Amino acid sequence: MQRLIPVLNKDHVPLHLISVINTLLTAAKEISHRLHQGSLAGTLGSTLDENIQGETQKKLDVVSNQLIKNMLLETNLVRAVASEEEDDIVEGNPDAKYLVAYDPLDGSSNIDINGSVGTIFSIMEVPDHAAEGKDMFLQTGDEQVAAGYILYGPSSMLVMTTGQGVRMYTLDHSVGEFLLTVEQVTIPKDTQEFAINMANDRFWAPPIKKYVKDLLAGEEGPRGKRFNMRWNAAMVADVHRVLCRGGIFTYPADCRNLQKPCKLRLMYEANPMSYLVEQAGGRASTGYERIMSLQPTEIHQRVSVVMGSANEVSTCLGYHEEIKCDRFDA
Ligand code: AFP
16 A cells, blocks of 8 residues: 555655645654543543633643644744644744644544544645735635645544545554555535534524425425434544545534634634545535635634535535525624
8 A cells, every 4th residue: 555655746745745744644643642542641631721712622632732733843844833722823934835724633522532533734835925924824725735634533544635636544553654545535426414413403594494404304305315414523523424425514603602603613624624525526615605715814713614515515505595594604
């Protein structure tokens, strides 16, 4: 089986970008090891701190974030990093060209129950126009030069794109290498599997409420076929399933907290996952706009997400076009 670096070389990925990706994977191998140690590593449970998202930080959130941040900045190839666990960006080498936005441990509420979690990353270049500080990161998802995630499940898998399709690699712990296991990922255009947190039903806007209601009506309903539901409470695990066998994943805006109607973060969750989904032949939208066309206004901004099998996402977007209503996220 092919190792990662020869594959990236064959794709003519710039050497410095390969080095940044490889550094991320070195940190990921350490995170994988600590996760698979479980409580033996002494890093389960929560800290007494909250991150900028207002979420209690798990010990492994903090450890993973420090590992990735320090290792990336030590390469001298990274101009700055933006992390879910950092209030502001962290500056690196002022002459470097790469920017890395990342969620060090997505799905961290699953850590203490031994559920799947993952690291999500999005890599961009410092923009040509003069930009400083966090403004450097405020680029559309179309500007990403690489994006992916490492899923720490029964096996640790890297799923990544550099714009030439999506490949999957599996960590061979015996040699410490990510080996190519899926040459080209293609999402089936249709599906009978959806992923949404149904507990929020009463807080959704009318289009998504009607869309889900019709899914649940099954064969007797307007869709004329039965659907099944899955929910991992970890975007990285749910999107991985979609990439493997199709499906639609959605975290819509809701009215639980109108100050914060959306849950998922644009820069280091929605954009990297959208890049993967589109490169694998799927669609990724807010329900109204293509996610990778959005012009970010701040690094931790949140966005509603509908992504996966192209035809099913199109059907869902049809409900948003037909049912006019006030938007929580506008
Ligand atoms: P955590 O990293 O705080 O567990 O959040 C994970 C996440 O951002 C995303 O990965 C999941 O799809 C979503 O939240 C789960 O949200 P619910 O807890 O509302 O199901």
